[in-house]
Amino acid sequence: MKLLLKNVNLLSPYQKLNETDTNIFIEDGIIRQIGKISEAELKNCKVIELKGKYVVPGLFDMHVHLREPGREDEETVVTGCNSAANGGFTGIACMPNTDPAIDSAEVVTLIKKQSANHLVDVYPVGAATFGRKGEVLSPMAELKDAGVVAFSDDGVAIKTASILKRSLEYAKMFDLPIIEHCEDESLAGGAMNESINSTFLGLPPIPSVAEDLIVMRDILMSEYTDSKVHIAHISSKKSVEMVRDAKKKGIKVTAEVAPHHFTLTDDAVKTYDTNVKMNPPLRTKADVNAIIEGLKDGTIDCIASDHAPHSIEEKEMEFEYSPNGIIGLETQVGLSLSELYHKKILSLENIIEKLSINPRKILNLTIPKFEKGEIANLTILDIEAIWTVDKHKFLSKSINTPFDKKLLTGKSIGVINKKKMFFEGLFTDICDEFSGN
Amino acid sequence: MPLSSRHLLGLKDVPKEDIQLVLDTATTFREILERPIKKVPTLQGKTVVNLFYESSTRTRISFELAEKRLSADSINFAVSGSSVSKGETLKDTVRNIEAMKVDMIVVRHAAAGVPLMLTKISEANVINAGDGIHEHPTQALLDMYSIREKLGRIEGLKICIVGDVAHSRVALSNIYGLKTMGAKVSVCGPSTMIPKFIEDLGIEVIYDIDEAIQENDVLNVLRIQLERKAREYFPSIREYSRYFGIDKQRLEKNGKDILILHPGPINRGVEISSDVADGNSQIILQQVTNGVAIRMAVLYLLGTLN
Numbered sequence: 033m034k035l036l037l038k039n040v041n042l043l044s045p046y047q048k049l050n051e052t053d054t055n056i057f058i059e060d061g062i063i064r065q066i067g068k069i070s071e072a073e074l075k076n077c078k079v080i081e082l083k084g085k086y087v088v089p090g091l092f093d094m095h096v097h098l099r100e101p102g103r104e105d106e107e108t109v110v111t112g113c114n115s116a117a118n119g120g121f122t123g124i125a126c127m128p129n130t131d132p133a134i135d136s137a138e139v140v141t142l143i144k145k146q147s148a149n150h151l152v153d154v155y156p157v158g159a160a161t162f163g164r165k166g167e168v169l170s171p172m173a174e175l176k177d178a179g180v181v182a183f184s185d186d187g188v189a190i191k192t193a194s195i196l197k198r199s200l201e202y203a204k205m206f207d208l209p210i211i212e213h214c215e216d217e218s219l220a221g222g223a224m225n226e227s228i229n230s231t232f233l234g235l236p237p238i239p240s241v242a243e244d245l246i247v248m249r250d251i252l253m254s255e256y257t258d259s260k261v262h263i264a265h266i267s268s269k270k271s272v273e274m275v276r277d278a279k280k281k282g283i284k285v286t287a288e289v290a291p292h293h294f295t296l297t298d299d300a301v302k303t304y305d306t307n308v309k310m311n312p313p314l315r316t317k318a319d320v321n322a323i324i325e326g327l328k329d330g331t332i333d334c335i336a337s338d339h340a341p342h343s344i345e346e347k348e349m350e351f352e353y354s355p356n357g358i359i360g361l362e363t364q365v366g367l368s369l370s371e372l373y374h375k376k377i378l379s380l381e382n383i384i385e386k387l388s389i390n391p392r393k394i395l396n397l398t399i400p401k402f403e404k405g406e407i408a409n410l411t412i413l414d415i416e417a418i419w420t421v422d423k424h425k426f427l428s429k430s431i432n433t434p435f436d437k438k439l440l441t442g443k444s445i446g447v448i449n450k451k452k453m454f455f456e457g458l459f460t461d462i463c464d465e466f467s468g469n
Numbered sequence: 470m471p472l473s474s475r476h477l478l479g480l481k482d483v484p485k486e487d488i489q490l491v492l493d494t495a496t497t498f499r500e501i502l503e504r505p506i507k508k509v510p511t512l513q514g515k516t517v518v519n520l521f522y523e524s525s526t527r528t529r530i531s532f533e534l535a536e537k538r539l540s541a542d543s544i545n546f547a548v549s550g551s552s553v554s555k556g557e558t559l560k561d562t563v564r565n566i567e568a569m570k571v572d573m574i575v576v577r578h579a580a581a582g583v584p585l586m587l588t589k590i591s592e593a594n595v596i597n598a599g600d601g602i603h604e605h606p607t608q609a610l611l612d613m614y615s616i617r618e619k620l621g622r623i624e625g626l627k628i629c630i631v632g633d634v635a636h637s638r639v640a641l642s643n644i645y646g647l648k649t650m651g652a653k654v655s656v657c658g659p660s661t662m663i664p665k666f667i668e669d670l671g672i673e674v675i676y677d678i679d680e681a682i683q684e685n686d687v688l689n690v691l692r693i694q695l696e697r698k699a700r701e702y703f704p705s706i707r708e709y710s711r712y713f714g715i716d717k718q719r720l721e722k723n724g725k726d727i728l729i730l731h732p733g734p735i736n737r738g739v740e741i742s743s744d745v746a747d748g749n750s751q752i753i754l755q756q757v758t759n760g761v762a763i764r765m766a767v768l769y770l771l772g773t774l775n
Binding site: 228234236345350352 | 481585669
């Protein structure tokens with residue numbers, strides 16, 4: 033099948049491409065031509081007019097919780113992938129806190145199998161320790177062979193310095209990073225950030241120093257072992273400063289931030305809405321400002337959603353008892369464009385780097401290219417589209433978001449990957465070999 | 470003049486006029502409590518549910534008695550443990566109660582924010598009888614009533630809240646209410662029991678109990694909640710008692726007649742000694758009587774709003 037993306041703005045910072053009003057000609061999911069397309073080629077070709085829209089390398093979210101296996105009532109691999117495609121992502125990395133955890137080749141294989149025929153590439157993150165218990169190393173080599181791209185005990189930090197040291201040393205053999213949920217266990221267990229608001233609201237606090245302590249530990253251990261640490265969902269000012277300093281020293285540390293941590297503060301908790309309960313918690317204006325600085329100067333490498341589906345029943349509980357986390361795949365692009373691009377904090381190139389290129393670099397994955405013969409792996413953005421978030425239109429199985437009814441500017445309008453397209457709410461095969469079956 | 474809200478969730482945003490109205494109304498009910506026949510027909514036909522998710526003796530009895538004195542039909546609904554262990558969600562429980570056509574819900578819960586949550590599920594007037602470490606507004610109102618009764622005013626007084634401020638719903642409600650009424654509020658306790666950002670509320674923090682006694686007109690001594698996590702926050706009960714406990718010797722040393730309140734139940738010999746608790750200057754039992762009058766006032770003012 034032939035497909036023409038007509039009059040697009042092609043933006044691929046990795047290749048230093050920035051072309052306006054160009055055409056991308058795709059045949060059976062492979063890029064055949066960029067630029068001027070001959071009349072003969074256009075015979076029997078599906079043409080999509082995209083004047084003013086941007087085509088960028090397929091976006092990638094390196095922090096997603098799929099609930100399969102274990103809580104398929106909240107999200108499955110397939111519904112999570114649907115949600116990703118609808119949000120503009122062609123690839124995701126999924127976290128190992130499933131039940132059972134991703135600590136055996138079997139679970140990796142299951143997730144891979146469930147996503148095999150989907151447009152979205154799914155890369156499991158293996159548990160760093162068996163059962164994420166922080167006691168014994170997971171079978172990292174076996175997990176790597178099965179297809180994991182990193183190791184993490186996400187949900188919690190790797191329990192002790194000694195097992196962290198061994199994890200880093202062992203993972204180094206495969207050049208894979210350890211992704212850390214940074215929170216000191218002995219200071220954990222609260223319901224919101226420690227601030228004047230936690231006093232106002234009478235909610236048990238989580239101090240930001242709980243995050244900072246582990247960020248510090250992990251940076252030191254990364255330096256000592258010369259192995260890669262990736263700080264997940266960074267949320268505090270101090271942590272951003274420490275990562276900045278560590279990078280200056282050449283320590284192999286990278287960091288991501290979730291959109292809620294650059295858009296909301298703990299003022300949002302005042303209604304006791306469980307859809308603003310997450311871990312790390314929303315912090316203060318000073319933290320948000322530090323995160324924005326970190327995004328600007330490259331201290332924070334990428335934006336990742338920490339998409340965490342929870343059932344309605346769980347989120348209807350008392351604030352203190354309700355589980356942490358919100359979904360984010362389908363609001364991430366809109367929030368990033370609204371809050372960072374349109375507010376002139378980041379350029380569009382910067383946003384693409386943080387939403388597509390850098391996460392793949394961190395996970396040693398191939399970065400999609402716009403070249404003849406390459407498989408088309410791309411996202412189409414309408415950066416000026418003004419739209420209202422409607423959680424009931426999400427493709428995720430869950431609806432736990434604090435951004436429902438929020439007005440945003442900019443969104444993904446379609447994705448192409450693995451010879452499939454998602455456009456105008458529909459998945460279609462764009463390869464004749466498959467469409468005949 | 471009616472109250473400006475149809476619920477009493479906390480004292481944080483309650484205006485001075487409302488607090489004044491509750492205190493004045495309580496004065497009327499306080500007189501009724503001294504009569505041989507202590508019952509009025511004010512809330513006849515109204516149904517009040519006391520929904521207690523956390524064990525409580527005095528607050529529940531105080532509310533129940535207030536309801537009965539006002540001739541309301543009152544029902545006690547005690548749930549041990551949280552909704553999680555019970556199996557039924559809070560939302561379902563409240564909807565079930567709602568379906569039985571109740572007018573008011575008095576709620577106590579170990580989790581902060583539950584009273585607010587109830588206002589979103591139910592049409593009834595909601596009264597917070599204590600939510601987690603958040604607020605306990607009727608306790609603060611009765612404390613203020615007791616201070617006013619004893620000293621004739623609240624405005625301009627210097628009042629110190631002593632003890633585990635960080636884990637006390639009584640402390641927070643008192644701070645809000647007293648500040649609104651124009652008192653100068655301070656807190657005193659071990660630094661581990663003082664919330665980190667409490668000065669942002671515009672109150673002073675004192676770590677020396679003698680200084681607190683010297684500088685204040687009233688001490689509101691909180692109960693050290695031995696059954697809670699409080700014990701992890703100081704080295705030993707003995708040490709707490711030695712450095713923050715109020716006893717006769719300490720009061721005499723400071724040579725000062727000071728009003729001492731305690732929300733009860735008392736840990737004798739821990740935060741307050743028996744001689745002080747039973748002494749003349751204290752009004753701890755009057756606080757309990759005043760509690761019934763305050764709750765009658767709140768129930769009456771909310772129950773006759775609609």
